[in-house]
Amino acid sequence: MSKFEEYLNQFSNTISFGDFMIGFLLTAVLAILIRNFYVRYGTAISNRKRFANNFLALALIVMLIITIVKSSLALSLGLVGALSIVRFRAAIKDPEELVYLFLVIGLGLATGAGQFIIALVAIPLILLLLWLYYRFTGHKTTTKGNNTLIHLRIKEKSIQKISDIFLKHLPYVELKRMDLLADGLDLTYICQADSVGQFDDLKEELTQLDKGITFSLVDNPGMIV
Known part of the structure; x- marks a missing residue:
């Protein structure tokens, strides 16, 4: 054959x-x-x-x-x-x-x-x-709980300063994305909160940094980060 x-x-x-x-x-x-x-x-x-x-x-x-x-x-x-x-x-x-x-x-x-x-x-x-x-390589493992995605566009250019404010009001914060803009920063965080009031306090303090801040919050309990 x-x-x-x-x-x-x-x-x-x-x-x-x-x-x-x-x-x-x-x-x-x-x-x-x-x-x-x-x-x-x-x-x-x-x-x-x-x-x-x-x-x-x-x-x-x-x-x-x-x-x-x-x-x-x-x-x-x-x-x-x-x-x-x-x-x-x-x-x-x-x-x-x-x-x-x-x-x-x-x-x-x-x-x-x-x-x-x-x-x-x-x-x-x-x-x-x-x-x-x-x-x-220090890869972070899965976090459990009700995870919330927060996206903000702000004129403040200090990531550390913004992250410190997040950590001040929320028990868990993880920066997932950062884009540098001509007039500031575009940031995405994955967070967890114990109450809705913590988000109110966070929003108020961030507004003090920039009155024209864009603040978006998406609650997604099924999100695994």
Whole structure:
């Protein structure tokens, strides 16, 4: 048999139901593992739990597609042609989100191609290395409680002065983003408060720094920071 015929035979193998179920279950377990790890150790400002809930479906869909197309050369070529005209315009701004999406897609590709051992070894190993990296680089772990996102635009240019005011009135404060403007700062904080009155006191003192301050507050108990 020529090498070309051997190559064609790779695309004519029937799909074993047993192998499919093994791949399906393995994909589900590892996708949930990635999801829990991302929710626990991710740093994105967005609601990570809501974003990570898509990991299971994404991994299983990729696994299903690869399982089907690998059995047919025509389907494989058709998939390439279809993807060449599809444009994905999802608003993903955080590089960390892309990293975990690629990890989930890689999981689906591996299990869909029947590389179960590689997936079973690689995914936990990657997560272990990420955990070690977070641990030895001072990565902050998840905080629990009712988290509130505060966004303000202020003419005061001292971040330390503004942060001290936050810490004076709130029990937990974490600066998540800072943009330097021509006339001041654009800041985003994740905070926790014991009462609404603490936000009133915070707003009043910040207003003393800048009468024209823009102060936005979004309460999101489901946000994990």
